Amino acid sequence: MDIHPPSVPPGAFTHLDVVLLGRFAVAIDGIELAAECWPSLRAAQLVQLLSLQPHQRLSRDEVIDALWPQLEPEAGAANLRKAAHHARQALGRHDGIVLQAGEVLLWPERPVVVDAQQFEQRADAALAQRDPAGCADAAASYTGDLLPGARFEPWAEATRERLRERQLQLLRASGQWERLAQIDPEDEAAHRALMQRELAAGNRAAALRWYAHLREALQQGLGVSPDAQTQALYERCIAGLQVAGPAFVGRAQASAQAAAWLGMSTKERPGGIVLRGTPGIGKSALGREIAAQAQTRGWAVCRVGAAQTGRTYAVMCDITERLIVADRSVLDRVGAQARSVLALLSPHAAPAAPLPGPLGRHQVVGAIRRLLLAAAPGQDVLLQVDDTHLADDADVDVLTQLAASGAGLCVLLATR
Incomplete structure (x- = not known):
């Protein structure tokens, strides 16, 4: 394939x-080189590696160790000369890549602007x-992780992680919690901020999501x-402390009916109670x-x-975790199969023996x-589930079967 890079007059x-x-x-x-201008991957990686360095220069040995770590020094040097030649072809200048005095230089004696370095400088200044x-503003200039095409190259990893952490710091400092939660799904502070925002707005379902x-x-x-x-904030969410709305019509009658159910013998009382109504x-x-009556x-x-x-x-996962975290010894009382x-x-609940065969609904x-x-x-146990309309079909099926599972357990469901 013939490659025709931009021709630049000397000087x-x-x-x-x-x-x-x-x-x-x-x-x-200002004229972007087409992807076809790069004769080889190593030529492009040589430019990428040098672009990450201060003043776009690196010792010859460090370049060889980064790009050809498996080769002997002589073979690595030969590969460097070949990659440099191909990079000069792409850049259209014989001095686009220079090897001199044990160093490899990119575009010496002329201005070089690297977006990653600009971002880091802006980020450090804004954070300071x-x-x-x-x-x-600095966060907006982060257009993606460093060199996604070189994701598994060790020479790019440290810089990629450093720049990504700068971006996360900028998002925290500017209160961009939703974007932060999307980029780093394990960031608890961001999720707490979003939960608090939704809770304050009276949107309890969004906070729970x-x-x-x-x-x-x-x-x-x-x-x-x-x-x-985070768990304490979750308790506030499910307690509905921030929910505003009209008073519950007929609450006294419904409360009395529930009290009557709770007071029945285990053979007579229902296995489930459903509270259904519009939001608020x-x-x-x-x-x-x-629940308070039940505890009494x-x-x-x-x-x-x-x-x-x-x-x-x-x-079911939430129920499991709550009970195990409260008392891990409960696992010793449920039996090996459970x-x-x-x-x-x-x-x-780990460690546990593997389950013979696929997991069935009745086993859950x-x-x-x-x-x-x-x-x-x-x-007796009252299992109280809020916002049941948000549960998936598998959970709803299990809750229905739990309500019909017999004495000792009653299921209280709140749903729209």
Whole structure:
């Protein structure tokens, strides 16, 4: 293939622009080189490597170690000469890459602008001034992670991580929590800020979705649960402390009916209670009253909130984690098979023997029932689930079967 790079007369004053964030591109005097101008991958990587260095220069040995670490010095030097020749072809100048005095230089004696270096300088200045507006402006110049095409090259890794951390710092300093949560799904501070924002606006369902987003990321990425501060905020969300709305019409009658149900014998009382109504009508408040009545009668109460996570058995996972975190010894009382099922729902139940065969819905029902009853030996248990309309079909099916599973357990569901 014939390659025709821009031809630049010797001595002409030119400047080089190098783009490393989000992609790789090179422009000479504002004219971007086509991708076909690069005769080889190593030629492009040689320019990328030099662009990352202060003053765009690096010792010959360091270049060889970075790009050809598996080769002997002599073979590495030969490959360097070849890559430099190809890079000069692409750049259209015989002095685009210079090897002299044990160093390799990119575009010496002429202006070179590298977007990654510009971003880092702007970021450091904005962070030093602690100016939210300046941090937001600097964050906007981060157009993507460094050299996505060289994601597995060790010579780019440290700089990529450093620049990414600068971007996260800028987003924190400028309060761009939603973008921060999208870039770093495991950032608890960002998710707490989003939960607090939605809670203050009276949008409890949205706050719970952010909590679910965080919990899912932490479980998959680190195998841990949200910390105590996040969990306390979650409790505020499911308690509905910030929800504003009209008083619940007929609450006294409904409360009395629930009290009557709770007072029935285990053979007579229903296995489930459903509180259904429009947002703001007072379902959460009534649910708290019913739970308080149950506790007064000596019941144990386990309260969770459903959220749209896209994950199967998200509610069952929440129940599992809450009870295990409160008392890990409960795992010793559920039996080996139930523990194997729970370990598939949450890493908190591990280690456990592998489950023989695929996980079935009836196994989840049995394991969750055993867990709930084992967590409160000798007590009736009220399982309270808020925002059940957000739960997926698998969770709804399990909750329905739990309500019909027999004495000792009653399910209280709040839904729109």
